Ligand code: HEM
């Protein structure tokens with residue numbers, strides 16, 4: 158049955174009110190500005206988030222190459238052209254300066270976590286998929302949606318401008334712990350750079366709140382007829398829980414920032430006490446506690462890592478089922494485990510503080526709660542593997558990245574169990590073991606989810622395909638490279654090599670890592686170039702890619718594939734289709750796939 | 765593209781959005797008041813009397829909740845003048861509340877209790893920042909009230925859908941209850 162036919166028959170009466178028929182040729186005038194810049198169309202906003210995220214990914218990734226160069230080739234000067242680009246503040250005698258090193262790791266962490274993997278990932282896919290997959294013409298509030306992007310954009314500009322101030326960008330780590338972050342005299346990066354960092358992050362929080370409110374409201378209120386919550390694709394569930402986490406945890410971070418701003422600028426002592434700065438003398442601040450900031454920060458910080466991974470989990474579940482041509486295994490368990498992860502993620506923040514002087518008895522409670530998260534995580538992994546089991550797998554680039562996600566998530570998740578035990582964490586805390594853990598489980602895994610999503614929904618976004626050969630090269634080199642870069646860091650961490658050091662060469666006990674460090678840095682350069690290949694593929698295909706000729710190129714069940722190949726603002730030309738079944742009827746009753754819009758046959762079991 | 769309602773029993777999406785936003789604001793104040801408790805349990809905590817004027821501001825904001833409720837009823841009864849007047853009164857009471865809070869800060873200042881600056885104690889700083897943030901939320905509501913007030917003058921607009929008014933009044937009751945919570949909190953925990 159063709160989708161056209163389904164569209165014609167599957168009409169519900171629910172959404173007729175107030176919606177005039179919108180045909181492909183637009184009735185109302187759209188100027189360049191309203192279409193591409195101040196657009197309120199969720200699909201355009203999705204692209205804006207994606208492309209801004211890509212710009213940040215390139216900047217943040219390039220930063221990591223600079224500090225990896227310092228770690229891998231401590232005795233070799235940077236290539237001349239790199240020195241020329243960077244200029245005097247950043248480079249001295251051919252090497253990046255210590256101040257620049259710390260500025261680089263800090264900005265790398267901040268922009269990758271917040272701008273790329275939060276805004277770039279959920280901003281892109283929540284915007285693109287929520288209205289399309291729940292069957293709505295747009296978000297509950299398109300205006301708020303647009304504002305959310307522009308707050309993010311402004312945050313980006315402020316963050317970017319902090320690269321160019323005289324004292325350099327903030328350099329106290331992405332977690333911005335006081336006293337370093339609170340005292341301008343403590344380091345050059347804590348001066349103007351930190352002010353700009355705080356402004357950028359405050360704008361970013363506003364952007365995320367606007368976005369999250371909208372996502373939640375759209376999922377709960379704007380579903381088309383027949384789209385009960387248990388018929389939602391798992392992508393939507395993932396994005397939905399992400400939005401809830403964001404709306405509940407970002408305000409807490411905001412509170413922490415407000416107190417920090419007062420400590421920085423108005424002489425209060427929330428986080429500061431008994432401090433002596435050489436060259437400045439004793440400070441008047443008294444009675445504050447830096448641990449307080451850590452509590453406020455990690456109360457967001459831990460949910461934040463799940464804000465990053467839940468959308469990727471949803472995307473992976475969806476792509477995996479489509480390309481295994483099998484229903485997702487344990488749909489309700491998938492939703493349940495997302496829920497469990499979302500709840501638990503609020504109860505484990507102190508595992509980042511085991512060695513901060515936290516009461517050990519309190520610590521043991523957090524050990525228990527932390528290890529509990531492994532249970533829903535394991536359920537998800539089990540369900541993905543079972544979905545693959547005896548599937549009729551189509552190895553599209555998206556599918557490869559989805560499978561790669563599972564592999565990387567397992568590798569990175571297992572080390573979380575090491576770290577979650579406070580006794581082990583005394584040794585492992587602030588070593589390269591932690592770096593290995595979170596880069597695999599969060600950094601690479603979420604990136605893989607994002608790549609999978611981009612390859613899979615590219616035809617919906619641009620009406621064209623990306624080039625497959627380049628995509629396969631991209632996948633395999635990235636997959637192998639990611640393991641080669643981050644796996645050895647576990648050994649370094651076990652050996653006690655601390656994170657956040659500029660130079661390890663004076664440290665005899667780590668001498669034997671010299672070759673390893675060089676190897677990891679070299680692979681990092683290669684993997685980065687492969688990402689440039691991906692970007693080339695992405696932008697080249699926008700104009701030159703193979704055109705999509707069928708409405709439903711992957712043979713998927715969800716609603717976005719019932720829209721025209723290039724949907725206009727409003728998504729469906731006629732009525733919004735009605736939904737009759739869950740989205741995972743693949744390989745049922747000898748039919749390869751049954752779209753959600755197909756009415757249930759007389760002798761069929763509904764889900 | 766306007767918002768459509770899937771069916772009439774469901775909560776209006778904008779109203780729903782407000783409820784989620786309220787959840788979000790609650791988290792912010794929950795974080796601050798928890799930080800207050802955590803810090804209070806440690807040493808070097810300045811004990812002082814709450815400003816007496818906070819009692820008056822509490823009464824003012826409770827009255828404003830009543831007036832906004834009445835204005836909503838007037839709107840529903842299509843009594844335009846009464847609606848407009850009650851909106852105006854609510855906005856004035858909101859401003860009065862903010863002024864009274866300012867007097868509260870002045871009272872602390874005149875007793876030598878510093879909220880900011882060298883020698884400030886976290887106990888006063890917390891009080892100042894938490895109540896200050898609350899006032900910001902009240903003033904946000906006042907701005908919205910004024911917009912509605914001005915709109916009520918225009919004779920062109922003839923809508924009888926009370927959803928925007930309901931949203932505003934829910935928000936206003938929320939900042940009222942939030943203050944009562946903070947007021948009780950400071951008296952119990954402070
Ligand atoms: C089985 C589940 C997991 C457990 C038990 C776990 C446990 C931990 C622990 C105890 C730490 C603190 C280590 C230290 O600083 O000494 C940590 C760090 C971290 N984890 Fe996990 N984790 C898990 C999964 C995840 C996931 C799924 C993500 C992200 C998607 C993630 C992201 C991070 C990040 C970003 C850090 C480091 C933050 C920093 O210090 O800069 N973890 N993890």
Ligand SMILES: [Cu+2]
Pocket residue numbers: 458459462505506508509
């Ligand atoms: Cu954590």
